[in-house]
Amino acid sequence: MIEFVAETGSTNADLLARLSDGDRVAEGRWLVARRQSAGRGRQGRTWFDGSGNFMGSTVVHVGESDPPAQSLALLAGLAVYEAVLPLCPDPHSLRLKWPNDLLLGDAKLCGILLEGQGKAVVIGIGVNLAVAPDVPDRKTIALADVTAAPGVDEFAGSLARCFDRELERWRTFGLEPLIRRWRAAGTREGTSLAVHEPDGAIASGTFAGLDDQGNLLLRLEDGRLRAIHAGDVTLA
Numbered sequence: 043m044i045e046f047v048a049e050t051g052s053t054n055a056d057l058l059a060r061l062s063d064g065d066r067v068a069e070g071r072w073l074v075a076r077r078q079s080a081g082r083g084r085q086g087r088t089w090f091d092g093s094g095n096f097m098g099s100t101v102v103h104v105g106e107s108d109p110p111a112q113s114l115a116l117l118a119g120l121a122v123y124e125a126v127l128p129l130c131p132d133p134h135s136l137r138l139k140w141p142n143d144l145l146l147g148d149a150k151l152c153g154i155l156l157e158g159q160g161k162a163v164v165i166g167i168g169v170n171l172a173v174a175p176d177v178p179d180r181k182t183i184a185l186a187d188v189t190a191a192p193g194v195d196e197f198a199g200s201l202a203r204c205f206d207r208e209l210e211r212w213r214t215f216g217l218e219p220l221i222r223r224w225r226a227a228g229t230r231e232g233t234s235l236a237v238h239e240p241d242g243a244i245a246s247g248t249f250a251g252l253d254d255q256g257n258l259l260l261r262l263e264d265g266r267l268r269a270i271h272a273g274d275v276t277l278a
């Protein structure tokens with residue numbers, strides 16, 4: 043079920059508040075805002091409020107036998123990738139960037155923010171359907187820059203279907219096929235990148251894929267391989 047609201051602060055904050063008020067918020071339920079006055083991005087950044095863009099959140103309740111909760115970042119990325127791919131005039135230009143951005147060419151089209159509350163994970167997704175923000179030092183793009191972009195309602199329906207399908211596969215088949223499919227849709231191996239780690243350190247190297255837990259593998263300049271568990275990646 044998709045609930046549309048004309049305006050709110052942040053759909054992620056709203057679902058977290060409902061969870062802390064004791065509302066279970068069923069899986070498959072989405073809250074989609076036409077405008078957000080306090081959209082949240084990763085690492086404390088704000089998320090641009092673009093009219094005509096998709097801004098919505100859903101919840102996953104992680105069970106005992108589910109794969110690790112952090113792999114939901116990869117799942118969400120793949121769901122958006124699947125929803126956007128049929129709309130792209132040049133499908134090869136659409137690529138996932140670890141952990142959970144979607145790029146069109148070298149510019150950001152979509153961002154995903156996961157916020158946990160107990161065993162529940164709120165997954166917020168922002169897709170620049172109509173308009174891309176102007177962000178200093180970051181390239182951004184909207185789908186409308188390259189094609190006739192769908193409206194928010196239509197896109198919300200197809201994203202919800204893709205997300206449900208990925209969630210079922212994740213529960214049924216586990217991490218291995220998810221990681222394999224993510225790698226096929228992700229940054230090409232050998233691409234130079236810099237990882238801005240949570241402690242402020244910056245590690246440089248080339249992308250060497252993902253390990254079997256979904257961590258980024260960075261090939262360092264001295265040839266060693268390092269698994270990165272968290273960070274912000276920029277492609278060189």
Ligand SMILES: O=C(O)CCCC[C@@H]1SC[C@@H]2NC(=O)N[C@@H]21
Nearest residue numbers: 052082083084098153154166168
């Ligand atoms: O920084 C990022 O790349 C993640 C951005 C996530 C934005 C979405 S828009 C819907 C949901 N509500 C929020 O406040 N943030 C997420």
